[in-house]
Amino acid sequence: MDAFWSRIADIASTYATDTIFILGKGPSADAVKKEVYQGSLVIALNDAERIAPADISIFHADWVKQGLAASGYRSRMYITSTDFSAPGRDVLHAPHLALSQESSDLVMQRFLAEDFAIEDILFLSALKIARIVAQQRGRPQTVYMVGFDFTPSAGYSASIGTDFAPHLSDEREAKISLQEFYFLNTLYFLQNTDLSVKHVGTRAFSALSPDGLNRLVLGAAAGKDGVRYQTQIVAELTTNHFGDRVRLEKMIRAAAAAGADVIKLQKRDVPSFYTKEQLTSPYRSPFGSTFADYRYALELSSEDFAFVDRLCTELGVEWFASILDKPSFEFMLQFSPRIVKLPSTISEHTDYLDFVAGSYRKAVVLSTGMTDQSYERWVLATFTRCEKLYMMQANSAYPTPLTDCNVGVVRHYQALSFKDPRIVPAYSSHDFGWKASAMAIAAGARMIEKHVKLGNTEWAHFDAVAVDLTTPKFKEFVDALREAELIVGSEEKQVNASEHHKYRRTYAA
Incomplete structure (x- = not known):
């Protein structure tokens, strides 16, 4: 039994x-x-x-x-x-x-x-x-x-x-x-x-x-009183599915049930992304004794991504992936992605970034961890053909100290969006909790990304900032951000239905 x-x-x-x-x-x-x-x-x-x-x-x-x-x-x-x-x-x-x-x-x-x-x-x-x-x-x-x-x-x-x-x-x-x-x-x-x-x-x-x-x-699902939220909440699974489709399905279903709008995965070409020395180095995991054994096991196949596509369609959520190299980009084109992400990890891989900028016309999410204003200028001058460019403020420390969240950069990206409507301000949360993400919404973010996991695993890469989907914590994160967006409200000053004058002035004829 x-x-x-x-x-x-x-x-x-x-x-x-x-x-x-x-x-x-x-x-x-x-x-x-x-x-x-x-x-x-x-x-x-x-x-x-x-x-x-x-x-x-x-x-x-x-x-x-x-x-x-x-x-x-x-x-x-x-x-x-x-x-x-x-x-x-x-x-x-x-x-x-x-x-x-x-x-x-x-x-x-x-x-x-x-x-x-x-x-x-x-x-x-x-x-x-x-x-x-x-x-x-x-x-x-x-x-x-x-x-x-x-x-x-x-x-x-x-x-x-x-x-x-x-x-x-x-x-x-x-x-x-x-x-x-x-x-x-x-x-x-x-x-x-x-x-x-x-x-x-x-x-x-x-x-x-x-x-x-x-x-x-x-x-x-639409929000209190039927409000339709503008900010997309992305559940970043990274490789915390460990290449296990059952685990992958659990994570996607749990994230969608908690209120995520988008599921995000990763794709990299292991033999070209890592050096031979890195791949042959010792690494203890259930998949073998080397780092190569571990990294190959984490990668999703085309059948896995097709499964993700069907499941997300069934659940009514979107999905996209961080694509870390040209072979992976060409691999992902079979799924006609509406969005691709270029993470902070590859901000120095300018040949690959330039290739994507020249060949991809749909939406690009570009994380700006470990970069400065010179990189921003290069990005704005290079990514001119994509229909949307999500400029995603990020700090690549896990966890990010509160003093380094710099949510004010999101406000800067919002100012850029006034000049170039293709730009969408965004924030990738590597900090603990929801406060910085809620403040990012107030600063104009229209996409918030948060790492998630399914329980703790001793042998996997430590992901201190990931929210455990086996607990209510991710739903609490989503709920807090939805409430933040309601509080921010509209930029148009108007009289609300909840207001009334205590002392109404009578005008003379």
């Missing part, structure tokens, strides 16, 4: 939110926007993955296999009592306990026990998974029940199309009525626990409507 829950924990750990969706097939699910599910764990019942992609699907009936095949297998994991298998998907098997008159009073007792079984009342099994996730995360979870209309005559979601279930109408009505009884019973049992279950619909016991859920989730 420990291995069973461990595999579920691996799925759940790819999300940083404390929100879980359980998806049924009722027509009210059609009113919930697909973006609502992004960034949170989704558990689908039977073939409800046909409505929206899920992380985990639970079923025990053989007819469900036809529905899943019709959807093209949209879940990452399946939990079933059948002989089901799906190419490239994780499948866990658990016993099915059929409901009978004699066992009905034991259903809720099993729900509170540790052992797992697939109940006839499938949402009870889904809620049990949610309870275990809450225990593993060590904090309460909010569960939204979507598509549970408990109205047989309403039919199914329009996304279902062909119904493969063999139920007769009277049998279906009896089962759905029974589900509503158990749902209300479950709400009672879960009072004062680590699960807050909210029904999405129009019933008397519904916590909110489908449209209310859209506003709650998407409105929060």
Whole structure:
């Protein structure tokens, strides 16, 4: 059983939110926007993955296999009592306990026990998974029940199309009525626990409507009162994924769930970027005994970047990479990047920088650590063809002392942007915390970059300033910056709706 829950924990750990969706097939699910599910764990019942992609699907009936095949297998994991298998998907098997008159009073007792079984009342099994996730995360979870209309005559979601279930109408009505009884019973049992279950619909016991859920989730993503933020927050993964695609996916999902707008990676051509002496030098890691073993293992392949592209599209976030050399630049062109970054590390590689400036027409992010005004003048004279030039103030010390953050440089870049609208002020945070980044927003930054990691690893390059995605710290960083942008507000002086005159002057006719 420990291995069973461990595999579920691996799925759940790819999300940083404390929100879980359980998806049924009722027509009210059609009113919930697909973006609502992004960034949170989704558990689908039977073939409800046909409505929206899920992380985990639970079923025990053989007819469900036809529905899943019709959807093209949209879940990452399946939990079933059948002989089901799906190419490239994780499948866990658990016993099915059929409901009978004699066992009905034991259903809720099993729900509170540790052992797992697939109940006839499938949402009870889904809620049990949610309870275990809450225990593993060590904090309460909010569960939204979507598509549970408990109205047989309403039919199914329009996304279902062909119904493969063999139920007769009277049998279906009896089962759905029974589900509503158990749902209300479950709400009672879960009072004062680590699960807050909210029904999405129009019933008397519904916590909110489908449209209310859209506003709650998407409105929060857009900002308070629907504000659309101008500053992009970049989660810089560096090579803290260690070339492991599972770890990479966890980091991307967690960063997106915390509110990042952009995921950033790195690409370098190991044999040409490092000297032979550097590559053959001893280095202890799980990948071998030399620095070359370590560096080669960290590099992502074209298949890895294609995976990143698909995942970021699914999550609704952008991605780009720091590209450190010409072979890597040519490699990355296969993905038609909208943005490339040229980091401080290569500020002296002027031949390569000049090549990018002459051949690339889209947006360039240029970090200015370890450089002075002479470099700035060279950059402005060289990068004249790109559609946008993000001038990113950075200090290359990790961590950067507060006295060396020099957020005032961001204000200087903002002044440059008034003369050249292609220039976008930006700030790369190598300091601890959020204060310097919040001040950079006040100085005009429209992109903030922050290093992130997934836990601590003894053998990897030490990254003291990276925010741990296994904690709430990155979400707190994002929230602080969003609040800072709200506080900065508009540069246009106007009377706000919150203002009123205590003493209103009366003008003579």
